[in-house]
Amino acid sequence: MSDITGAPLPPPTRTPLLPPTRTPLLPPTRAEYCVIACAEAWRDAGEILASPMGLIPSIGARLARCTFSPDLLLTDGEALLVGPDGTVEGWLPYRQHLTLAAGGRRHVMMGASQIDRYGNQNISCIGDWARPARQLLGVRGAPVNTLNHATSYWIPKHSRRVFVEKVDMVCGVGNDRAGGAPFHHLARVVSGLGVFDFATPDRSMRLASLHPGVTVEEVREATAFPLAVPDEVPYTRDPTAAELRLIREVIDPADTRSREVAG
Amino acid sequence: MSDRTDKTMSADEVVSRLESGMTLGIGGWGSRRKPMSLVRALLRSRVTDLTVVSCGGPDIGMLAAAGRIRTLVAAFATLDSIPLEPHYRAARERGALELMEIDEAMFLWGLRAAANRLPFMPVRAGLGSDVMRVNPGLRTVTSPYEDGETLVAMPALRLDAALVHVSRADGRGNGQYLGPDPYFDDLFCEAAEAAYVSCERIVDTAELTKETAPQTLLIKRHTVAGVVESPRGAHFTSCVPDYGRDEAFQKQYATTSWAEFAGRFLDGDEHAYQSAVRDWHEEAAHE
Numbered sequence: 001m002s003d004i005t006g007a008p009l010p011p012p013t014r015t016p017l018l019p020p021t022r023t024p025l026l027p028p029t030r031a032e033y034c035v036i037a038c039a040e041a042w043r044d045a046g047e048i049l050a051s052p053m054g055l056i057p058s059i060g061a062r063l064a065r066c067t068f069s070p071d072l073l074l075t076d077g078e079a080l081l082v083g084p085d086g087t088v089e090g091w092l093p094y095r096q097h098l099t100l101a102a103g104g105r106r107h108v109m110m111g112a113s114q115i116d117r118y119g120n121q122n123i124s125c126i127g128d129w130a131r132p133a134r135q136l137l138g139v140r141g142a143p144v145n146t147l148n149h150a151t152s153y154w155i156p157k158h159s160r161r162v163f164v165e166k167v168d169m170v171c172g173v174g175n176d177r178a179g180g181a182p183f184h185h186l187a188r189v190v191s192g193l194g195v196f197d198f199a200t201p202d203r204s205m206r207l208a209s210l211h212p213g214v215t216v217e218e219v220r221e222a223t224a225f226p227l228a229v230p231d232e233v234p235y236t237r238d239p240t241a242a243e244l245r246l247i248r249e250v251i252d253p254a255d256t257r258s259r260e261v262a263g
Numbered sequence: 264m265s266d267r268t269d270k271t272m273s274a275d276e277v278v279s280r281l282e283s284g285m286t287l288g289i290g291g292w293g294s295r296r297k298p299m300s301l302v303r304a305l306l307r308s309r310v311t312d313l314t315v316v317s318c319g320g321p322d323i324g325m326l327a328a329a330g331r332i333r334t335l336v337a338a339f340a341t342l343d344s345i346p347l348e349p350h351y352r353a354a355r356e357r358g359a360l361e362l363m364e365i366d367e368a369m370f371l372w373g374l375r376a377a378a379n380r381l382p383f384m385p386v387r388a389g390l391g392s393d394v395m396r397v398n399p400g401l402r403t404v405t406s407p408y409e410d411g412e413t414l415v416a417m418p419a420l421r422l423d424a425a426l427v428h429v430s431r432a433d434g435r436g437n438g439q440y441l442g443p444d445p446y447f448d449d450l451f452c453e454a455a456e457a458a459y460v461s462c463e464r465i466v467d468t469a470e471l472t473k474e475t476a477p478q479t480l481l482i483k484r485h486t487v488a489g490v491v492e493s494p495r496g497a498h499f500t501s502c503v504p505d506y507g508r509d510e511a512f513q514k515q516y517a518t519t520s521w522a523e524f525a526g527r528f529l530d531g532d533e534h535a536y537q538s539a540v541r542d543w544h545e546e547a548a549h550e
Contacts, residue, residue, distance in 0.1 A: 078444065079444035091443075093443070093444040093446075094292065094447070095371060098371055102368060125355070129364075130358075131355075134356070135351070135352040136347065137339050137340075137346060137347065138319075138337060138341075139364055139365070139366055139392065142392070143366035143369075143389050144367065144369070146391075146392075147390065170396075171392060171393070173390075174391075177392075178391050181391065182412070183387075184391075
């Protein structure tokens, strides 16, 4: 696909919901912690559309739908609303998708070529907009999304090139520029290193959890702006055995997730 | 008394009605159901200096590479399975066109404003983003009701002409889509002074609803000035259910220099294009 804001999604799977096997489980991989961190964005979200961009957010959304957030709506990446096994339950062409977004019953997880400490996001171009050094996708629906419903971001490769002091073109609106917009809400940023939120007095980015095996120093090193870090940083929670089996045997048996995040 | 019962024409006749400097809307979305045979006909003409309004795909890449676009109005350009449109990207990076970069919702409401003959539509999108910085002409409007919210007044995207591609049509211009998404094609037609519809097959009017629901009749004939029968006219973009995207050929397009691609595939007419594509597939199969 491309959804109204992002990168292609994998095609809908019609994998039957197989009974889980009882083989011993290997410990969770980094990619699987990322899946859990993405899925948690949609916990207790209710009957809204989960719009994941990217492989791991898509796996996370399906995991949430299959477990703790059964009311979520999902799309096939085109114009259909589908259940986790691919069963069609509705029709959502782009024009209705945009109305749904404006109506607020949606939580999108977009990508970001650049993001700053207030969550301003850029997917349009790198360099001077008038004549960019690198033309990217364009603003897509990032402006309408961020002003109308919950928005999170997924950044597999956490680096100073992405976590920048200032983005070159503000597409998704950050907390310092929302100006009291009534429905603006940045929920979380999930990267290959950890989870971030905006629970600070000036609503700038804060380290909320580290994926096991990652240190605070590593995150600071890979971030070009000063990051709020609490005294005690928890680790991203472990997947349950049932969640791991769902991820590995039902939702993503081909292990596409390890192509997005290694280790 | 004018006879409006037969609007069939060739792609070249459509293009003969276009003029340099026009504002042209192009339907479809990304690399999906683009009126590519009409775009190819446009590339064979001398029409240039266009303002193009599009949910951008290879239509934009080709027209930009050929230097036909003065100003692009778009929220994105993509080949879907290949996220970035390489020829559009190259054109932007060499400063070859002006851009009115707007959000997808602003784009939709701009078309709706034009279709409804309104000067603008209020939209909650753009504020706080750099869309306002790079489009200094955009204005805001304040709700006259007690909420008092400030919104963007998205100006109508009025079109001199629109090009769309659908699955079936009759000779009068009733157009039918059989795929999953209408995209904004009907709005493009309603927003345009003259809309031209290409289709996979022209059929009798009665045939349109013989086996499919009337809701598939997306385009109404009163909005249509010309109908072109153009089998595989959306190629290499998708036209589901007649055909999917030609991924192998799209990859070829995306990885070949524009001069080489245009030289091999776009020098002749539509028939020559389709046979050059067949030849390319045969060669590729033997490699």
